[in-house]
Amino acid sequence: MTNSAIRSKSPLYILMISVHGLVRGKDMELGRDADTGGQITYVVELARTLSRHREVEQVDLLTRQIEDPAVSPDYAQAEEEIGSGARILRLPFGPRRYLRKELLWPHLDQMVDRCLHLLRQQGRLPDLIHTHYADAGYVGQQLSLLLGIPQIHTGHSLGRPKRAQLLASGRKEQAIERQFNLARRIAVEEEVLAHAALVVTSTRQEIEDQYGMYQNHDPRRCVVIPPGIDTSRFSPSGRLPPDPHIADRIKRFLTHPEKPMILAICRPDTRKNLQGLVTAYGTHPQLQQMANLVIVAGNRDDIRTLDDAQRKVLGDLLFDIDRYDLWGKVAIPRHHAPADVPELYRLAARRRGVFVNPALTEPFGLTLIEAAASGLPFVATEDGGPRDIVANCRNGLLANPLDPDAIAVALEQALANKEQWRQWARNGLLGVKRHYSWDAHVAKYMQAVRHLLRRDRKRLRRQLAFTQHADKSPMPLVRRMLVCDIDNTLIGDREGLKELVSWLRQHAGSVGFGIATGRTLDSAVKVLKQWRVPLPNVLITSVGSEINYGPKLRPDSGWTNHIRHLWRRDALVNALADIPALELQAQENQREFKLSYNVKPGMMPPLKEIYRRLHQHHLHAKLIYSHAAFLDVLPVRASKGLAIRYLAYKWALPLRCFLVAGDSGNDEEMLVGDTLGVVVGNHSPELAILRGQEQIYFARGHCASGIVEGLKHYGFDHEANPQLEKEALA
Template identity: 70%
Template sequence: MELPRSQKSLYILMLSVHGLIRGHDLELGRDADTGGQTTYVVELVRALSRHRGVAKVDLLTRQIQDPQVSVDYAQSEEDLGYGARILRLPCGPKRYLRKELLWPHLDQMVDRCLHFLRHQGLLPDLIHTHYADAGYVGQQLSLLLGIPLIHTGHSLGRSKRERLLASGRKEAAIERQFHLSRRIATEEAILSHASLIVTSTQQEVTDQYGMYDNDRSRHYAVIPPGIDTSRFSMVSRRKPDARLEGEIDRFLSNPGKPLILTICRPDARKNLKGLLKAYGEDKRLQASANLVIVAGNRDDIRDLEEAQRKILCDLLLDIDRYDLWGKIAIPKHLSSDDVSDLYRLAASRYGLFVNPALTEPFGLTLIEAAASGLPVIAPDDGGPQDILGNCRNGLLVNTLDSSAIASALNRALEDKTQWRQWARNGIAGLKYHYSWEAHVAKYIKLASHLLHRERKRLRRQHAFSLNDGKSPLPLVQRVLISDIDNTLIGCKAGLEALISWLYQRTGSVAFGVATGRSLESTIALLKKADIPIPNVLITSVGSEIHYGSQLRADQGWARHICHLWRRAALAEALHEIPELELQTLDNQREFKLSYNVKSDRVPSLESLYRHLRERKLHAKFVYSHQQFIDVLPIRASKGLAIRYLAYKWGLPLCNFLVAGDSGNDKEMLIGDTKAIVVGNYSTELESLRDMEHVYFARNNYASGIMEGLNHYGFDEIPAKQAVPST
């Protein structure tokens, strides 16, 4: 029985970025990116939303505005019922892109997700991602928000690279086409971070994830997917569609014979060539059954992608070679409803479903066939071993051997008693092992344990923090960011008053620090001064951003500032300037070079920039305290880091209040932010005195910050802001 919506609590954010995703008439097989994963994800969302403990499930995917695809994929929101919906966010170009071309745009998807969460004012309890591209986005969100990540890989880069190499492809060519190095590195990072990896089979855990360096067996859960039994059912419950029969039978000279059915994308791994060879070289098989190959939808083979075009052209050439006209059907257009009817049609004629793939991680079509009362022939590798072990509804075969495929098909077609037993077994096994109800029950149980474990961990770790593990940044309306040395620290009474002020406003005001210190030095100093770990830490003069007590790195910022940054070349060029003395190794970072200078021998910044220009190098110099020069990427600084935060978290700059005392604070103190210069400031900031939104406090250190908070009325929470556009 459904619980009232008010008694439901769990909010799950699901991410599946690539392909074409909608809640009806899924275009399965349209291309390599719109296959079983789309069915899996949409049906999982629907099944989760019906569970009595789930209040809300959002499926986030990419918005596509392209005349080559349906306008459905341009809709920003699609309701799936029971509190579930598909949300489409802009990411990269408006046109449809294959998944290998999406990677440069995934950081934008991270930002769009953050803006969406701010706009709705609610954070999820769990993030669940599908495939490596969504896994990248979800991992960044998980790190930024402090929310547990569940991941389903569907297919893995290391396995794909091994198969392609085994097929004779060159490694360089594979990398150019699929960019597998980045994908595999992302998968390693996901494995290291995710709280739970969901797989469909044990073979996936041992043989596929076992290839990875970050393989951690305690974080896996084998939960086979279910199917929609309202679509896939046994013959007696629903007769095959007469229109579909006509569409298939028009190809066949003797349509009354059993149908050998296969459904897959036109992909070399699906081994359609091997199946056609098995059928084409066995006259007994041709005499006893017709062959139906559904290899996606097409208008004109010449309009398909090169790889798909080659598969289908080879298929047609082999049909002609074996002279199979009148014995084989290769329909051009079938809807998702047609597919379910096609299973029933094959079952009504005592046919078989065959999956001839060279390897099959799971095999969703196998359980669809089982639900329809259609026995199966499947690879003896991967997921089919589990499926046929559970359902006992067919034969496993070495699909590398075409004669073995033919032999298995002949054996299955000739024994009608065995065929009926397999049909009954498949229906029974499907109900017990592969229902979405069973899948969701196990999923929710594991998710509950995960969240309970996470809450216990947070209680242990966040006593010295201003939040409970989840970042407040998506929901707060104001942010206070302060320098540490000589600004936050220096007046004990003022600091205690400021910390008390922050604790009282937890959840409405976020707290951050911006410092020239390294992250390690910053943490040590904060702990020494009994300052709680801030919600955000901008360190190394704005070249690094981290979040919360777990110090989660903002990888998007690192990728943003690496533009034109050539650290080794810069160090070599600046070594030529005798007035610059390189600081100790602990002050050097990936995106920062730090030097000491003597106040009476400081080279002009203009001469330093000219020195770099002559060598075609790009960097930014920050001079502070009349004795230090920091060298940063041109996109890095405390001020630019704060502007990046404003965009990333969807807050206008006027809702940021910044406090500082020296020259390396100057850039963050000017512009649209509200600024406080504490009373003990360095003379480098005197030029800011007459600027709007820069308040010069009379009091020193943290007492000066408190004076500035009162001056700006920072307690007054502004109205909710609109999500910024880009």
């Protein structure tokens, strides 16, 4: 069967993620704040257009659910249909109120978990995950790692170029970091670039100059796909009658409203360089004689109620207007609706004006395409995407955004030659039609996706087989989970192990398999290979301080972030260094979140004494003493039992759907509680105290034979125990 035939029978499910800003399918509040801009338009229109493609069945756009009286109740809706086969899904995570993107980082792991719950509820995994901007890139990378699904990423804007431009504009590095948290963002961007199967960019310059600033950039995994534009909204001035209300809103600011317009539409954001634009206009009297300046910078009722960054931008603009005495020459309307934007372009075109985008950095420049589709030439920053747009549309000029004189000269040139202006207007209309329609964008997008999925042949395995080579994780779809210790529990009886592995293969897809061990990850993988045990779906190692997922041993960064709480590794080493009975084990036994000691028999003080010592140093840790010979020091949130409970939450699987098997005191914590426990027949004496407890079965068989005996005791399969199935799906 050909790939084409397979695709026709299995149309794609694409999961898009765009975390920040205000996202809805209609009446988008573009420019309301620094986070609600062109990216919102792009992701919504891409989702809509993709859903109409013959090879796509469903497109879900995941974003944040916001319950805040300061914003529309639309953003609190859990689901919004935006077309046939396309919807916006809003997931609650973090505070209910609206937050700017720089404050969302601590809450993104919770979004990962909510996404996993959603996928379990609907019982279907996406074929692709497409993320937008660094915050969604982080979420999508975790999902991609956990699920084995390819990630496509679009950066929209990047931290390194942004920091470089802000430094060049005179901002101090500490102030930049305090406002934008760029160190964290750049680190995430590096990780996403190292992992993503495909990076979608708007321009070749974006690949070479902007992504080229990153260590993990690989041009071979990048593809240029210019964004599309809704040409039904943006059209030349002659096709629609003028809207007098829009003109009146601008007219009231101006002494000579009939003059050509220099139009700027953007968010009140430092990067948009509006101050540089006003300086260019204010220091060139000839330009003031030629045209009025109209700045549409978001919406406001009272500048004093805006956030600090927007308040500063608009305040500086007003100060500069007064400084250069531009009253009557500059219009800064307080309000505009998304529906007003096309008419603003047409109004500027009717007055033979020009659009201007002086941004410090512009990855693409969607407003330039909108202006071109409206028959309006432009002057734009020479940084980023405008280079490609000018090359394709031949309808304007580029200028250095850091040089107000260069901006002014380009604007004068664009306004002075009427014949050139008319030619640019015609060129722009043709260029948009040829290069920037949504249908053309999606056609190229799907071509790249087909190539990606052909490379990822394992995507075609719809059956999530329990093999060492299965790529997609079955975790979101499993209904029960077997987790067992390795030494003297899973291994030790070859015949019983052979029977257990056969049972696991028979129940692949509905029963997941995990191990929980004190061994390090490398040691656990090595011993499993020696005993010919297929790599588990989940590996809890180093006494519960690490969680990885097979077969690629993908780490669970959510668990890492969770157990990092109160952990001060170096301080703990120093505090325990003067206890003579403790000797650090070899380096290979030490981990980022685990300190392992050998204990000299009869010399170690009681655990209570060690805890007291740690508290005196304001340190927090969990001490696990085993076999009267070893002491493991862990974060307070780490252990095998807590790791299993974390998995139950993360994968939305009730604890009664976990069957846990062990043989020694180290396993006690994961055996008790709501899990179904199995104590193998060769257990250590310290587990005898659990005999008779509810949901703990003492098997007669040793090692894996005892596990198989426990599986039969609990009826741990769908047919034998429908109640477990019902609870798993609840």
